[in-house]
Amino acid sequence: MKLNPRDRADILSKSPLLIGILAATVIFIVSILIIEQQRDIKTTRLRLELSGEVKRISLHINDFLDDMYSGIAATTRMVNDGGMVTGFDEGAKSIIHSNTRLNNLSLIPGGIIKYTYPEKNRGAINSNILYSENREEAAAALESFKTKKVKISGPFRNFENVPCIAARLPIFIQGKFWGFSSAVVRLDSILQKSGLNAPDAKYSYSLSYRSFLNGREVFFVGAKPSSREIAVTEEMSHINWNLYVSAKSSSLQLFYIPALLALAGSAGIGFLIRRWLETTARLQRLIFLKDQQIAHSEREFKAIFEHAPIGFAIVDLTTKNILGVNEKFRKIFNASSAEASSSLHRSWEHTISGVLDQLPEGGNGQQHQVSGEYKHINGNEEEIWTNYKLFPLPSASNTDRKYVVIAEDVTEKLAAERKIKHSERKYRCLFDESPVALWEEDFSDVVRELTRNGLVGQPAAEVYAYFDKQPELLSHYMSLVKIKSINDECFKQYGYSNKEELFANFHRTAAEQSNLIVIQKTLVAICTGQQKFKSESAFYNAEGELRSSILSWQVIPGHEDLYDQVILTTVDITDLKRSKEDLNKSMEILDHQNKRLLDFSYIVSHNLRSHTSNIQSLSELLLVSDSEKERTELTNHLHGVVNILASTIEALNDVVSINADLNLTQQQIPLREVADKTIHVLRNKIKQKEGVVLNNIPKETTIFHNKAYIESILLNLISNSLKYSKPNVCPIVTLNFTEEHSEKVLIVSDNGIGIDLEKYSHKLFGLFKTFTHNPESRGVGLYITKRQIEALGGRITVDSAVNIGTTFKIYFK
């Protein structure tokens, strides 16, 4: 199977990680091979350098050994054949002078140091080296004795505790062991001269000796190099030493560090390759998506173009050819698809020609747009209004003059607009000429503020509670209401001559409490989504008179979300309300009077019936009576009853005259004078009862009432006080005047028999109600008094105690 480049790209783009890992591995393997080769070359070169260094050091050490050999050879010659030592000090001095590397020369007969130079080493005299505390020294001396050869041993510490190397030569005289000649060199001198005591940047040094005691290798400089280190070894047979020189750069350093670097480098390259592949893949995907989007957009554009609710056409203005139209465009011009081009061409010829005149001749026209309205007659002979717009189609070519034509059939829209305008004019006319006061207001700021405070959507009870707690907020919300317009009836209702006057005095018109209630209702309506409500309101008109009104609040349909158009109607109901109140009052009075009349009729009926039934019974008894005496008795009774009846009718006349007298004349009455006059009228009765009437009414006291009524009231009350006086007690009647809560009060009190109010208070002022055996009691006086007081809006109260007295209080309106 053969892969095309797109598939290969896909494989690369699908596994960038794998490709990165593979690339890194290959690079790493190649790097390792190169590093290994390099290491071999470097190791060989290094070994050569190390061998040179070993030779240099060996030469230095051998110099010391040569001196030591010369020293012990010369010292041995100081022992003659007889075993005697001659000229040791001078000889030793001479030898050390010529072999400056030597530090000490000694002769050790029988293993015991007897001769030594220089003199400072005399401390070692008489010490036996074969039994030295340093076992290595002793073993070396013994080995020398056994092999009869020079043995160089050390390092060991001498008697001054300084590390030294000693060469011991056994001396045999005539085959018999005499002792040793010895030459000693300080170890630090050897190390210093060989350069082993100072650290080196490139090499590491190690020195060891082979033990005479057990043959083991003992390191006294450095340590044995490891197998990983690159080292060169020199066995120094004369001295029984091993010299090691190793390179400080080990094979590890030569391999692993470059290998690690190679690994990191390979990984880095692998990572970069992966990133590159991923970026490439992403870009490819983006290109692919963009391709798809473009294809999708193209399809969408074609669909929109074809099915758009407005007409599209592409026109070449150079040739005036219509290059393409959509379905709507065809519909607007009522042309079938086949004839579209020519039909449209004809229909638009005039317009396009007009448009062409506005565009620069031969210019690219890219900055020119033309729009307007166009009227034509379509295939059905209908008048069609089109809203059109021409703008150049973006093009790379300067000579290309292709234009896009957008055409919208606005026939219905224009008709609707005309209708709306007509409706608006009608609405405005109705609004302005309405006999009801209309306010067009905008509550959108109120809604925003309510929303901001989280009140919209809350139940009505919560909104009420919120503003009940903070009533001061209501004025703030009220200030957010914008009055858009009002009609003439508004300022007329408020008693102003124009709108400006009303607005200028608007703050004076608000009846505060009433308006706050209305604004609270309005806020609740908005929060709970109500669209209308009615409420009673009040306002002050231009003359400062408080007027009542019915306010109707309604959101215009279509403005329910923003509440930006609300109609308020206010109807002044003050006159209506007053008429209703007057009517209610009249009804109340009528009801009251009817009840009173009914009661009155019952009472009258009862009393008249009582007398007439007596007359009837007496008459019948007269008819059947057969005794003159009885007839006389009955006739007398009949006469008495007739008199009582006449008296009753007379009293009823008085009562009726009060009830009928609806238009009483009232005047300011000097109360004290009238009281004095009444007392004068009653003077005979007062005298007869031996009573006293005290007139304590202040001189200047006046009351506004009917004079005849006041005289009657005083006459009745004073008469009653005299009539119901206690037997054998002089009646004292007192007249006083006072004011209680701005009411004028006349007080008539006596010391008479009093009234048991618990029993008789309900019938005290009743017509024909009597509750004593007094034959003068008719049950009329107090009834008339009460009626006369109430006829002019006053009232009467009574306070009494049996056998103590009675006080009547008359309150004048």
Place this chain on the structure above:
Amino acid sequence: MITQKKVLVVDDDPVFKLIARKLFEKSGDLFSVSFAENGREAMDVLEHIIAEDVEKMPDVILLDIEMPIMNGWDFMERFITLPPDLTKKINVYTVSSSIAQEDKNRAASYPQIKAYITKPLTVEAIQTIAEAAA
């Protein structure tokens, strides 16, 4: 011999009392009539009879409504508190000039009141009272 029925007329109107007395007299010797001026006096009479001699308890009471001191209704409120075994045989009649339905209804609410008689008191009414008491 027929036992006379005892009648107590309670009314403050002297003329009515005269008429009542005359009418009962004209019905023969069926009734012995006594009088009280108002409800209080009538109650005093009854309480005295209960205390002294229950045999003198009236068989019929003619009771006016509108009277001073104690009216007919107040009398009835006291009357119903008397021992029932002593009062159950008494036929009480309200005799009033009032034609108000309210008064008639109120009278009907007392089981002790036999009938509501509207003045004038007639011979026929006396006969009915006599028959009821027989």
